[in-house]
Amino acid sequence: MGKKRLTQLLDQLKANQQTDLQNTAAIYTVAQVAVNELQEATSDVSVLALNPGQSSIDKAELIRRYGSYSNCRQIAKQNGLKFSRNPSWQQLATGFTYLEALQQIVRNYLDKHPDPLLEGITVELKLGSAAGQNKK
Secondary structure (H helix, E strand, O other), X not given: OOHHHHXXXXXXXXXXXXXXXXXXXXXXXXXXXXXXXXXXXXXXXXXHOOOOOOOOOOHHHHHHHHOOHHHHHHHHHHOOOOOOOOOOHHXXXXXXXXXXXXXXXXXXXXXXXXXXXXXXXXXXXXXXXXXXXXXX
């Protein structure tokens, strides 16, 4: 092999190494962006997760807060809790437990993602149908 051919092959090898280096840098950049987005998405999900150690509300707590079944029902209605029939104390307690957890989730999300266009918007959630979707 001649000197000219050897020089040509060495130049081609250097060019290939440079291209490989640029490709590696591009792959690293894409991977780093993906990792960052995944971490952000994971933190968003953790904000939405309920705290499993969160104490649930019981009948005694409802009586302490609201005094009577009638007052409890009135406050529940004022806070958007609706029941298909007269709820038991246990159903009221479950409703208030979920209400408080969901309010905290919404506050956390709004703190993280504020938007002035949300002013005047009301969102209603229907848990009865959503809860039934997990049944098999």
